[in-house]
Amino acid sequence: MHISKIDLNLFTVFEAIYTEGSVTRASQQLHLTQPAISHSLNRLRQLFDDPLFVRQGHAMVSTPLARSIIEPVRSALRGLEVTLADTGKFDPALAGKQFTLALRDVLESTVLPPLLESVTRQAPMIDLAAIQVDRRELVSELAAGSLDVAIDMLLPLPNEIRREKISQDTTVVMARQGHPIVKGALDLDTYLKAEHILASSRRKGPGLEDFELSRLGLQRRIRLRCQHYFAACRVVSQTDLLLTMPEGYARIANQQFGNQIMPLPITMPSWDVYLYWHQNVENDPANRWLRQQVTQAFRASEQEETA
Template identity: 75%
Template sequence: MHISRVDLNLFTVFEAIYTEGSVTRASQKLNLTQPAISHALGRLRQMFDDPLFVRQGHAMVSTPLARSLIEPVRRSLRGLEVTLNAARSFDPATTAKTFHLALRDVLEATILPPLLRRVQESAPAVDIAAITVDRRELVGELAAGTLDAAIDVLLPLPNDVMRTRIYQDSTVVVVRKGHPDIDGGIDLDTYMKQDHILASSRRRGPGLEDFELSRFGLERHIRLRCQHYFAACRVVSQSDMLLTMPGRYARIANREFGNQILPFPLEVPAFDVFLYWHANVDADPANAWFREQVMASVRERLSDESSLPDAPSDRSRPRSRSRARARPA
C-alpha cells in the first residue's frame, strides 16, 4: 500500500491506544471524542486485517501484530515531530513546553535545584516533570517522545539511545555518630558483623553493593528494606544499623542527621552516571537545549561540591575496632 493512500493520523491514534491501554484514555490524551477514536481503530483494523487490540476487562490488550508495529510507528511519529519542530526555531525565552526527565529519587536532590534555577532564569515558560520510569520501558518512552531524557547508571541499551557520561560517584557507608563499634572508619570484618539497611524501590533482590560482596563469597544481613535513602539515613541516626549508598547524595541527605560517611570497605571502582536521549531527537533544538541545561547544572553542582571541605571521615582510613583486611584472603 502506498503511503499516499494512508491517513497518518491513524497511527497517532494507534500509538495512543497502545500507550494508554484504553479508548477512553486515548481520547482524553488526543482531545478527541471516543466515537472518533473507535472509528479510527476500525479503519486501522481494516487496513491491517487484524484486531490490533482485544478488550480484556477494562483494558485493551495488544495483539502480536500490534506489538510488532509499535516501535517503528513510535520512531516514525517522533521523527516527523522532530522534523516539524526543527522547521521552527526554539526560543527558550518565549516557548511554552514541558520537558520530562527520568531519574531516580537519589538524583533529584542533587540535580533538580540547579536545573530549575537555570531554567527559571532563561526560560520562564518552560516546565520540568521529573519522573521515575521502569528501566524496561525506558527505550520505548524515549523513542515515543513521552520522555525527553533520562539520567541513570550505565545501562545495556540499543545504539539508537544516545548517551554521555555526566559524572562519577563512589559508594560510601553511613553510620551514626557514637556507634559502639565504628568511629571514623570501617573495615570489612566490622562491616559484615553489622545489621544493614537496603534502600530500593524493588520489592526484592540485592543491591549493587551485594553483588560486589558476593564476588568474595560474602552475604550481609539486611535487617531493614525501605524505599528511600532519606528515610534510611534517619533510621541510621537512631540505630546501630549501616546504610550503603552513593556518596554525593549521602552528603546531602545526612546534613541534618550528622551521621558518619565512610569509604566502602572493598576496593570497588567509582560508578558512572549517564544522560540518555533518543537518536531521533539528537538534532531537535528544544531537546538539545534541555540536554545542555542538564549538563550545565551537573557541572555547577560538581563545582559547588569541590569548593566544600571534605568531611573528616572521608579523608581517614578505617579505625574501627576490628583490624581485618579490606579484602578477604
C-alpha cells in the same frame, strides 16, 4: 499499498489509542471527537484487516498485530515530528512545553534543585515532570516521545538509545555519632563486625558492595533491607547499623541527621550516571537544550558538594 494512498493521521490515532487504552482518552489527547477517533480506528482495521484493539471492560486491549507494529509506528511518528520541527527557532525564553525525565528517586535530590533553578531562570513557560519508569520500558518510552530523557546507571540498551556519562560518584559508609565501634575511622574488620542496612528497590538480592565483598571471600550481616536511602539515613541516626551508599546523595540526605560519613574500606567501582535519549531527537533543538541543562545541573551539584 503505496504510502501516498494512506492518511498518515491514522497512525497518530493508532498510537494514541495504544498509549491511552481508551478511545475517550485518545480523543482528549488529540483534541478530536470520539466519533472521529472511532472512524479512524475503523479505517485502520480495514487497512490491516485486523481489529487492532478489542474492548475488555472499559479498556481497549491491543491485538498481537497491534503490539507488533507499535514500535515502528512510534519511531516513524517521532522522526516526522523532529523533521517538521523548525530547527532554527527554538527559544527557551518563549517556548511553552513540558519535558518528562525518568530518573531514580536517589538522583532527584541531586539534580532537580540546580536543574529547576536553571530552567526557571531561562525558560519561564517550560515545566518539568520527573517520573520513575520500569527500566524494561525505557526504550519504548523514549522512542514514543513520552519520555524526553532518562537518567540512570549504565544500562544494556540498544544502539538506537544514545547515552552520555554525566557524573560519577564514590561509595561511602554512614554511621551515627557516638557509634560504639565506629569512631572517626573505619577499617574493614570493623565494617564486617557491624550490622548493616541495604537500601534497594529490589525485593531481594545483594547490593553492589556485597558483590565486591564476595569477590574477596567476605560477607556482611544485613539486618535491615529498605527501599529508600533517606529512610535508611534516619535509621542509622537512631541505631548502630551502618549504611553504604553513594557519597553525593549521602551529603544531601545526611544534612538533618549529622551522621558520620567515611570512605568504604574496600575498593568499589564508581557510581557512574548516564543521560539517555532516543536517536530520533539527537538533533532536536528542544531536546538538545534539555540535555545541556541536565548535564550542567549535575556539574553544579558536584561543585556544591566539594565547596
